[in-house]
Every structure is written in structure tokens, then in C-alpha cells.
Amino acid sequence: MHLELISFNRCPFVQRSVITLLHKQSAYDITYIDLAAPPAWFLEISPFGRVPALRVDGETVLFESAIINEFIDDVTPGTLMPADPLLRAQNRGWIQFGEQCIGDQYQLGNAKDEKTWDDLLERTHRNLGKVEAILGAGPYFNGAAFSLVDAAYAPLFMRYALVREHLDVISTEDYPRLRAWSDALLALPEVRDSVVENFAELYRASIRDQGGYGASVLTPG
Ligand SMILES: N[C@@H](CCC(=O)N[C@@H](CS)C(=O)NCC(=O)O)C(=O)O
Known part of the structure; x- marks a missing residue:
């Protein structure tokens, strides 16, 4: 099966999908597009015009990272979801909630003024607190085994770590379990190798270029 x-x-x-592919040691091709000027072929195959999209055997296209990841898991040896249906459903819920946390993070970097920043930071901490409250002893979300929630x-976690010298959002004092989970994941090769080589600079530049209050806190100077 060819995965692109x-x-x-x-x-x-x-x-999320690259981490899953690397963890499962699956062969795949990756095609980069510029989201600011998406090519016509991409808009034809991606219903929402969003990445990731996974083209299977050159024809069928899947979208939504959580769905793509379950598909990758299904067609490769081993499983990254719990066997118990209740746990699987709970895991899916927290995967979905992760999108909210990623959205909070993105908006923080874009915050134009201090008031917007304060409101967003409050929501960010409220949401991170919900995750902290349900975490177990680790090292991963479900305990000893890496899963799709990870x-x-x-x-x-990678993005918060890249601006940590200016703001430690997931501090050990505030979030002992979340921070331990973050540290465990960021030490994994499949996480480390899941971004382009110059990602740290690209990410910081993408915030700096926003030029608002969020940028002045997270990427000063
Ligand atoms: N729920 C989607 C979110 C994907 C998403 O928002 N991707 C962004 C890039 S990080 C995108 O393609 N944005 C372009 C757009 O929304 O037009 C998923 O999990 O795959």
C-alpha cells in the first residue's frame, strides 16, 4: 500500500501523522505544499482544503489527522489504541480535545494586544488543567505503552518547549504530570524526527512575524 x-x-x-508513521516504521512519501497558495490539485482532493491529507495508492484521499492516524494504525502491524472499547472512546475524546489545546497555542502566538493575550492564556491554562487532571502516572497517556493520544x-509540547526560555507554559510546578509526559514524548526519536530540519527557526519566525503582543512575549528581540 502506498501512502503519501x-x-x-x-x-x-x-x-501527528508523521509521528505515527515513524513510530510504526511505515514507508511513506511526503509532499509539501504552501498553504498560503495551495495548488489546484490539492484543493481538488482535500474537501476542506486542509492538511494533513493522506493519499492512499495514488487515488483515495483521507483527511483529519485523528482519522488518518487510526487508518495508519489499522494497516500497519501492532496497535496504538487500547483494546477496551470504553478506553478507546475516551482516548478519541482526548485526541479531539488536543485540537482545542493546539488552537489555544496558535492563538496565543497571534494575540494582538495584552487583553487578548490575558484571556487566551487563561483559557490555555484552563484547558491544560483539564488534561493534567486526568493523567495517570505515565510515562505515556495510557501508562507504559505509546498510543495515538501521545x-x-x-x-x-514541542512548540511550547521551543519558546520555553521566554514563557514556561507547562511548568513542572503547575503541571507535574503534563510536564513529565511532555518530557517523555520529546525524548522519542519519532517525535524529534517528525519535523523539518529548520523547524525551530521556522516556528519562532512564524510567531515573530505576527508582530503583536503574543509575539513580543514568546519571541522577544
Ligand atoms: N482537524 C484538522 C485540523 C487540520 C488543520 O487545521 N490544518 C491547518 C494547517 S495546520 C490547515 O490546513 N489550514 C488551512 C485551512 O484551514 O484553510 C486535523 O486534525 O487534521
Whole structure:
């Protein structure tokens, strides 16, 4: 089966799928597009015009990172979802919630003024607090075994780590379990290798270029 991931080099949702592909040691091709000027062929195959899209055997196209990741898991050896249906459903819920956390993070970087920033930071902490409250002893979301929830949150953790010298959002003091989970994931090769080589600079530049209050806090100077 041939898998082609359509990607944008800074997208955290694409990164979820790359982590899953790397973890499962699956062969795949990656095609980068510029989301600011998406090519016509992409708009034809991606119903929402969003990445990631996964083209299977050159024809069928899947969209939505959580769905793509379950498909990758299904067609490769081993499983990254719990066997118990109740746990699987709970895991899917927290994967979905991860999108909210990624959205909070994106908006923080874009915050134009201090008031917007304060409101967003409050919401960010409220949401992170919900995740902290349900985490177990780790090291991964479900305990000893890496799963698709881990792939879903690692991009969020990588981005917070890249601006940590200016603002430690997931501090050990505030979030002991979340931070330990973040540290465990960021140490994995499949997470480290899931972004382009110059990602750190690309990511910081994407915030700096916003030029608002969020940029002045997260990427000063
Ligand atoms: N829920 C989607 C979110 C994907 C998403 O928002 N991707 C962004 C890039 S990071 C995108 O393609 N944005 C272009 C647009 O919305 O037009 C998923 O999990 O795949």
C-alpha cells in the first residue's frame, strides 16, 4: 500500500501523522505544499482544503489527522489504541480535545494586544488543567505503552518547549504530570524526527512575524 502524506511544514496536525508513521516504521512519501497558495490539485482532493491529507495508492484521499492516524494504525502491524472499547472512546475524546489545546497555542502566538493575550492564556491554562487532571502516572497517556493520544499531543509540547526560555507554559510546578509526559514524548526519536530540519527557526519566525503582543512575549528581540 502506498501512502503519501500531503503536508505543510509547520502544521501540528500533519506532525501527528508523521509521528505515527515513524513510530510504526511505515514507508511513506511526503509532499509539501504552501498553504498560503495551495495548488489546484490539492484543493481538488482535500474537501476542506486542509492538511494533513493522506493519499492512499495514488487515488483515495483521507483527511483529519485523528482519522488518518487510526487508518495508519489499522494497516500497519501492532496497535496504538487500547483494546477496551470504553478506553478507546475516551482516548478519541482526548485526541479531539488536543485540537482545542493546539488552537489555544496558535492563538496565543497571534494575540494582538495584552487583553487578548490575558484571556487566551487563561483559557490555555484552563484547558491544560483539564488534561493534567486526568493523567495517570505515565510515562505515556495510557501508562507504559505509546498510543495515538501521545502522537496527538507531542506537537503541542514541542512548540511550547521551543519558546520555553521566554514563557514556561507547562511548568513542572503547575503541571507535574503534563510536564513529565511532555518530557517523555520529546525524548522519542519519532517525535524529534517528525519535523523539518529548520523547524525551530521556522516556528519562532512564524510567531515573530505576527508582530503583536503574543509575539513580543514568546519571541522577544
Ligand atoms: N482537524 C484538522 C485540523 C487540520 C488543520 O487545521 N490544518 C491547518 C494547517 S495546520 C490547515 O490546513 N489550514 C488551512 C485551512 O484551514 O484553510 C486535523 O486534525 O487534521
